[in-house]
Amino acid sequence: MNPLYPIEWAVAWLMVKFHALLSVFMEPDSGVTWVFSIVGLTVVVRTLIIPLFVRQIRASRSMQMVSPELQAVQKKYKGKTDQESRQKMAEETMAIYKEAGASPFSSCLPVLLQMPIFFGLFRVLFYKLPEAADGAPFGPLSTELARSARSSTILGDVTIANSFLKPGDGGTVTMVLAGIIIACMCAVTFFTQKSLTMKNMPKASLEGPMASTQKMMLYMLPFIYVITGPGMPIGVLIYWLTTNVWTFGQQAIVIRATPTPGSDAEKERQARINAKREKKGLEPLDFTPPKKISAEPEPEAPIRVQPTKGKGGKKLTDEEKLERARALRAKAAEERRRAQEAAGEAPAPSPGSNPLNKGAKKKRKK
Template sequence: MNNQRNLFLAVVLCGLLLFGWEAGMKWFYPAPAVPAKEKVETSAAPAPGDEPAKIKRTREGGLTDPAAEALEQRDLATVLKSPQRVRIAAPEIAGSIDLVGARIDDLTLTTHRQTVEKNSGPVRLFSPSGTPAQHFAQFGWIGTGVKVPDGNTVWQATGGPLAPGKPVMLTWDNGQGQRFGIEFTIDDKYLITAKQTVANLAPGAVVVRPYAVINRTSATASLDQWTIHSGPVGYFGTGVDFGTDYDDIAEAGRITPEGKAGWIGFTDIYWLSALVPQSNAEVDADFRGLGKDLFRADVIYDPLTVTTGRQIARTTQLFAGAKESAVLSSYAENGITGFDNAIDWGWFGIIEKPILWLLRTLYGLVGNFGLAIILLTLIVRGAMFPIAQKQFASMAAMRAVQPKMKAIQERYKDDKPRQQQEIMALYKTEGVNPLAGCLPILLQIPIFFGLYKVLMLAIDMRHKPFALWIRDLSAPDPAHILNLFGLLPFTPPSFLAIGVLAVLLGITMWATFRLNPQAMDPIQQQMFSIMPWVLMFVMAPFAAGLLIYWITSNILTLAQQKYLYSKHPQLRAQADKDKTNRERAAARDAKAKG
C-alpha cells in the first residue's frame, strides 16, 4: 500500500514538473512588464494621454505586432528617402546619418539575417525617432549662455559615405561666434567614433557640456530571462552590471549606477548598442525612462570652458552591432574595459568560454556546428571514460555486497539508525563507495549547462543548420509531432511541442536506464521508468543543439555500458537476472489480473 501511495505521489510530482514548468518559470522569472509612464521631457516622448500597449517579447527581440511591423516599413520607406542623409557603407554595417539632429538612426547588420530564411534581409538595429522600432544614437551639447545645436539643427556634411578610412565631418555655426563639429570615423566591424569639437571665435568664454545618448524603445527588446539578461547594461567601477532592467528604470525615472562608467548602453540577446566615453574625462552616465517604453542611456561630460580663440574636443565611441565574442575581446584588448564580458556568461563563464572555443575549432575542421557538437560530446565522454570505469567497478562491488546488505536490513528492520550504521560499516570494510556512480553525472552538469548557455548566447550558433529539418541549432526542434510536422495550421504550446529530437532523447535515455542494474527500491525502479518520458517533455522546448548533445551522450553511454559489461560479467549476469525477474513478475501480475 505504501509503495502504491509513493508511486502515486511520484506520478503527481512528475506531472507538476511537466505541466507546471513553464508557468513556474514565468512566475519566478517573469518577462519584463510594460514600463510605467514617466514625466521626463524629451522630443521623442509620447503624448500625455497615451497608454502603453502590451508587449509580446520573443527570444531574439524585434517587433511582434503585425500592425507595428507594417507601420515600421512605411515609416522607413518615407524617412530614409530624405536627401539630408549621409550614407554609411562599412563591411559589417550599412545605413545613414540624419543631418537633422546629427543622429545615427539607420543601421543594418549586413552579415546577419533577420530569420533563418536566406532572403529575409539583414538585421535592422537602429531605426529613426518616431518609428515603432525607434533606436538611435545622438551627439550634442548642453550650453550655458551659448546657443547650441538641438534635435532640429540641420548640419552641413563633408565627405561620405562613411567607411573605414573615409571620415565624415558635420559642422554647424551658431551665428554667435561658435562653430560646432562632429567628425565620424568607423572601423571594419561595429565601432563608430564621434569627435565633438567646439571652436570659440567670439570675445568672452563659453561653457558647454558635450553629450552622447542612445535612445530606444523596449518594444523591440529580446526576452529578459533569469539566465540571460536583456536590457540596460554597462561597465561601472570594476565590472559589468547586468542587474538593472527596463522596469527598474521606468519605476525610478533615472538610475545612475555607482562607479566610473567604462561604457553604457542596451543589450539584447545577440545585439548591443553602447557608448564608450573618453577614458581621461569625467562624465555623468545614467539611464532614463522617457515614458511609454522609451529609454535612454546618457554620457554627459563635465562642463568645459572654451575661451576666445580656443577649440576643445571630446571623443566618444559608439558600438552598434552583434555580440561576437572574438570582436568584443579584440575591443577589450584595445582599451574598452570589460567589453569581452558584455555577453552575460554568468557563473559558468570559466566553462562556457572553453566550450565555445572548442566548438569553433571543431567547426573549422568539419564545417558544421551540429557535427561539432557531436565531436564535443565524444571528447567529453572520452575524457570521462576512466571515471566511468571506476563507476562500473563500484557498481560491481555494490552488487557483490548486496546479499550482506539484505541480511543487515532484515536483521535490523526495526532499528533504522542501527541499520544505517551497519551498512556504512559494511561499505567501509568492503571498500565500496555508493556515491561513485554519481560522479560522472555531477561532472557533466556544468558541461551541460555551459553548452546550454553557449547555444543561447553565442551568435556563432544563430541560424547554423545541422541536417535535414534542423536549420537552427540555437532554436527548438521545429518538427512538432502534435501538428503533424507543420501540416496542421497551429503551433503547440511549448510543453507539448514534442519534436523528433525530444522523442529520440526519451528513447535513448530509456535504453540507458534499462541497461543499468535495477535499483533495489521498487519506488526507485518506478521513478527510473517514468523519468525518461518526463524529461522528453521538459527538454522539448530547449535548443536543438542541446538535445543533439544529450542524444549523442546517451548513445555513447549505451556503447560504453556494453563494453564495460564485458569487463564486469557479474554486472551483466545480474542485469540479465533482473530482467528475467521483471518479466516473471509482469507475467504473474498479468495472470493474476486475468
C-alpha cells in the first residue's frame, strides 16, 4: 500500500475545494484558477504549521544565543580525542542545550512536516492527474476536473502538469517559465537566509558552527532547487515558490517584532521605537542596560606591602611602604565615596573616620 495515499487524497481534496470556490468568480477551465487553487492549498498547509514555525524560530534563537558557550566547550576539548574527553564534551553540550531550552533538530520540523505534502502534491500532478484524465478518477479528483486541470493553460500552451524536462505542448515557453520560477525560489530563499536570519544573529554568534551552518544553507538550498527543480511540474514549483514567499514574510514579521537580543535587528527595532517617540515629542528611551552600583561599602582590601623604591631609587623602609599603601587605600575609599554621592546614595564612612582606626593609629605612633 502507498503510504502517501492519505496525503495525496487530502491534497487532491483541497485543490478541488479551492477550485470550486474560485470558480464562483473565475473561469473554471482557466489555468490561472488551478494555479490559485495550489496557492490556496499552500496557505492552508502553512497556516496549520504556524505553531511549529514559532517553535522553530524560538529554537533557532536559543541556538544562536548558546553559540558562544558551545564554542567555549569546543575550545576546551580541542585536540582531545580520548573517549573520556569526548563523553564529557557531549555531556556539557547537552547540558547547555537543556538549560537554554534549545534543540538542534527543532528547526527542521516545519521542513520535515512539509516533505510528505510536497511529495503528495508531486504524485497528484505527475501521476494521478493524467490517470484521472484518462478515465481513472482519484478520490475527489473526477475525470472531468482532471481533464480541465490537464488542458487548462497558464501561459501559451503551458499547463500545471508540464515541467522543464517534460515541457509538453508548451515547449520553450514551459522551460522559460519553469526557469523563472526556479530563479525566484533561489532568490527568495537566499534573501531570507542572508538578510533576515543573519541579521537576527548576535555578533558573538556570527562565528562558530552555528554561523557556518547558516552560511552553508545560503548556497545549499539554491543549489538543491537548481538540481531538483527542472524535474518538478509547474504546479509543484508554484507550491514551492509560494511556501518560500510565505516563509520570508512570516520570518520578517517575527524578527521585526521580537528580534534576538544583541542582534542588528534589535538595534533597528530600538531605532524605530525612538523615531516614533520623537515624532510624538517624547524623549528617546535608553536601551542600554543600567550598571548596578552597590549601596553597601566594599570590604577593605588587606594592605599589600610590595618592594618599591623612592624617587631617588632608594629602597623604602617598611614604615614608608605601609604609609604609601595606606595613602593609596584612602584614595580608593574617597573615590568610592564620591561615586556613591554622585549616584544619590548615602556615602559609607571612610576608614579615617572610624574610631577604631584612630585608636590603631595612636597605638602605632606610640
